[in-house]
Amino acid sequence: MSSKAVAEGASRRRFLKGSLTLIPAVAVLGAGLVETRDAAAGPQSAGQQYQPLYFNAAEWQFLLAACDRLIPDDENGPGAVAEGVPEFIDRQMETGYGHGGLWYLQGPFLEGPAELGPQSRLSPREIYRLGIAEVQRHCQRQFAGKRFEALPREAQEAVLTQLERGEPAFEACPAALFFGQIWQNTREGYLADPVHGGNRSMASWRMIGFPGARADFTDWVDRPNQAYPQGPVSIAGKRGGL
Secondary structure, eight states: OOHHHHHTTOOHHHHHHHHTTTSOHHHHHOOSSSOOOOOTTOOOGGGSSSOOSSSOHHHHHHHHHHHHHHSOOBTTBOOTTTTTHHHHHHHHHTSTTTTTTTSOOOSOOOOOOGGGOOOOSOOHHHHHHHHHHHHHHHHHHHTTTOOGGGSOHHHHHHHHHHHHTTOSOOSSSOHHHHHHHHHHHHHHHHHSOGGGSSOTTOHHHHHHTOOBTOSOOGGGTTOTTOOOSSOOBOTTOOBOOO
16 A cells, blocks of 8 residues: 555555554554553644654654645544554654664665665664655755645645655655655554554554454454454553444
8 A cells, every 4th residue: 555545545444454464463552562651641633732752843744744645534534643643653753663772773784675674774763854854855846945744735645655666866864765664654553552642543443343452352253254343442441432
């Protein structure tokens, strides 16, 4: 699923089901690899009330706009911003993951196939900081001084599609590397347990029939292609309804 596919109205349900095969279960339920903070503050209006821990004000506006284009609100339910995905990403930047603590970041740095994992010297924090700056410079050159978040939605989607293709050639942070980082984290946040800041209303879990952290649903395992009737439950015990 790409930003172009989102723009063309591809099925979000199909995307979510496919994403579950690409994102480890620990990123969805949070069992050990990511740090958590109390998410009891409740919903926030389009990400504006949350005070970022890592991103500065200008970077935050970019993140809100980019996440909104990657998973927009539609007839299937709320999108990434409404579900708190930018907050999820910001929180992760303050963890060991954000600082690159889960990766080997010593040289030499060589080109390698994707199955060998990240080959960059940059941590996720650095990828965001450098990548956002590169995108904003590109937008200001191409769109008469306008920043990404000030562009029409169609232009934003075109920029994201360019980044996915590895265009243009950025110096500080490759375009494809930056797009891969924000796209991966957006999917993770949209599917994560609400304790991490994203998926606040468990809308994505309801959409795909995922039961969440329910203690027992083994009686439903042998019923393929039947919708789970009870609705999801978060780690904190919040019920998502149907």
